[in-house]
Amino acid sequence: xxxxxxxxxxxxxxxxxxxxxxxxxxxxxxxxxxxxxxxxxxxxxxxxxxxxxxxxxxxxxxxxxxxxxxxxxxxxxxxxxxxxxxxxxxxxxxxxxxxxxxxxxxxxxxxxxxxxxxxxxxxxxxxxxxxxxxxxxxxxxxxxxxxxxxxxxxxxxxxxxxxxxxxxxxxxxxxxxxxxxxxxxxxxxxxxxxxxxxxxxxxxxxxxxxxxxxxxxxxxxxxxxxxxxxxxxxxxxxxxxxxxxxxxxxxxxxxxxxxxxxxxxxxxxxxxxxxxxxxxxxxxxxxxxxxxxxxxxxxxxxxxxxxxxxxxxxxxxxxxxxxxxxxxxxxxxxxxxxxxxxxxxxxxxxxxxxxxxxxxxxxxxxxxxxxxxxxxxxxxxxxxxxxxxxxxxxxxxxxxxxxxxxxxxxxxxxxxxxxxxxxxxxxxxxxxxxxxxxxxxxxxxxxxxxxxxxxxxxxxxxxxxxxxxx
Numbered sequence: 001x002x003x004x005x006x007x008x009x010x011x012x013x014x015x016x017x018x019x020x021x022x023x024x025x026x027x028x029x030x031x032x033x034x035x036x037x038x039x040x041x042x043x044x045x046x047x048x049x050x051x052x053x054x055x056x057x058x059x060x061x062x063x064x065x066x067x068x069x070x071x072x073x074x075x076x077x078x079x080x081x082x083x084x085x086x087x088x089x090x091x092x093x094x095x096x097x098x099x100x101x102x103x104x105x106x107x108x109x110x111x112x113x114x115x116x117x118x119x120x121x122x123x124x125x126x127x128x129x130x131x132x133x134x135x136x137x138x139x140x141x142x143x144x145x146x147x148x149x150x151x152x153x154x155x156x157x158x159x160x161x162x163x164x165x166x167x168x169x170x171x172x173x174x175x176x177x178x179x180x181x182x183x184x185x186x187x188x189x190x191x192x193x194x195x196x197x198x199x200x201x202x203x204x205x206x207x208x209x210x211x212x213x214x215x216x217x218x219x220x221x222x223x224x225x226x227x228x229x230x231x232x233x234x235x236x237x238x239x240x241x242x243x244x245x246x247x248x249x250x251x252x253x254x255x256x257x258x259x260x261x262x263x264x265x266x267x268x269x270x271x272x273x274x275x276x277x278x279x280x281x282x283x284x285x286x287x288x289x290x291x292x293x294x295x296x297x298x299x300x301x302x303x304x305x306x307x308x309x310x311x312x313x314x315x316x317x318x319x320x321x322x323x324x325x326x327x328x329x330x331x332x333x334x335x336x337x338x339x340x341x342x343x344x345x346x347x348x349x350x351x352x353x354x355x356x357x358x359x360x361x362x363x364x365x366x367x368x369x370x371x372x373x374x375x376x377x378x379x380x381x382x383x384x385x386x387x388x389x390x391x392x393x394x395x396x397x398x399x400x401x402x403x404x405x406x407x408x409x410x411x412x413x414x415x416x417x418x419x420x421x422x423x424x425x426x427x428x429x430x431x432x433x434x435x436x437x438x439x440x441x442x443x444x445x446x447x448x449x450x451x452x453x454x455x456x457x458x459x460x461x462x463x464x465x466x467x468x469x470x
Contacts (some may be wrong), residue, residue, distance in 0.1 A: 001362025035059035057234035179319030182369030182448030216274035227276025253293030340379035366448030
């Protein structure tokens with residue numbers, strides 16, 4: 001018998017019939033004649049479902065439900081009532097009951113309701129498990145590294161969290177996280193959420209570069225039925241989904257100017273209006289944004305709103321690139337090698353001295369994401385326990401004679417006249433595609449992007465594969 005049901009009913013005949021029926025359906029059932037007896041039974045047994053009559057001698061069924069919910073929130077109470085009026089139903093739900101039944105009880109309906117309660121209990125247990133695991137893996141402890149740059153970053157995050165604990169209101173400041181692609185900006189955002197005061201609320205991540213521009217507004221703010229051609233049903237946006245928690249806007253530099261104005265209103269008023277809606281809705285959330293772009297330069301070029309830029313950078317956090325983190329690369333490499341080794345049943349994997357030296361020399365244009373993905377391949381294809389240089393799938397064009405060099409020298413574009421960011425991006429993407437013979441998957445891995453993100457940039461930059469037949 002998988003599940004246990006505690007029946008609290010002073011009518012011995014009805015209680016016996018319910019018990020017999022449930023036992024035939026492979027439930028473990030126990031009967032108590034009063035609420036007081038049921039509370040004593042809870043000391044010996046932890047039932048999955050409490051089935052109680054509304055009117056009991058002594059303590060009422062609703063009082064019992066309230067006591068049980070306070071003592072064991074996991075238990076799902078169901079109240080049986082002989083009246084079936086709306087007031088009883090409302091009172092039962094307010095007391096914490098999962099549902100209610102009217103007498104005479106239909107046993108088939110009772111079993112269906114018990115099954116629904118058990119399924120809800122299972123989903124809640126799974127959700128709490130994953131939330132707890134995510135919280136364990138997403139705090140400041142997830143930021144691996146002891147380099148001076150990482151110490152400074154973690155110290156600033158701790159200082160921010162400590163200041164937020166002393167705040168007298170819940171309107172937390174906006175945070176802008178800056179850093180190259182693959183440096184771990186999302187981990188910093190998660191640390192702010194799961195170590196902060198909103199840890200029990202949702203963490204909603206939006207990759208602004210991965211959603212087409214014409215769909216991003218509807219994804220963020222939601223829409224009413226009929227707001228546009230394909231809007232067949234009302235839909236809640238991701239901003240509303242983050243109510244009570246944190247909204248993480250990754251790649252915020254990719255948002256187009258018209259939508260930037262609406263995002264500014266959200267930051268200022270904490271209110272939104274669904275597409276096609278008349279009235280505005282208040283939302284209570286914390287906003288964290290991240291970018292790998294130079295937003296200040298984009299403001300000068302007219303590609304990013306000045307007022308939005310200053311509203312976003314109330315708190316600035318800069319995540320250092322891996323090439324500036326010294327021995328952190330070895331600590332991270334050992335962490336990911338152990339992680340992938342356990343996953344592929346190779347827990348004894350370790351780096352040789354030459355592999356460690358190469359890891360230190362390599363410039364890591366894709367930063368931590370490139371390191372993590374590269375080591376998964378190394379672990380998967382390893383035939384022995386020792387990882388050598390040949391088993392590190394670094395880009396050959398970036399390593400000459402065993403010496404690692406960057407894909408391009410910093411500031412190489414227009415070196416004497418300043419750097420033009422769009423031209424640098426175009427040149428970097430084009431050179432990577434040429435080196436991989438336009439293999440989008442391999443190029444995306446080298447750049448620390450997803451395939452969809454790279455395809456988006458190829459279309460945005462107007463790049464086309466050259467015809468090599470001539």
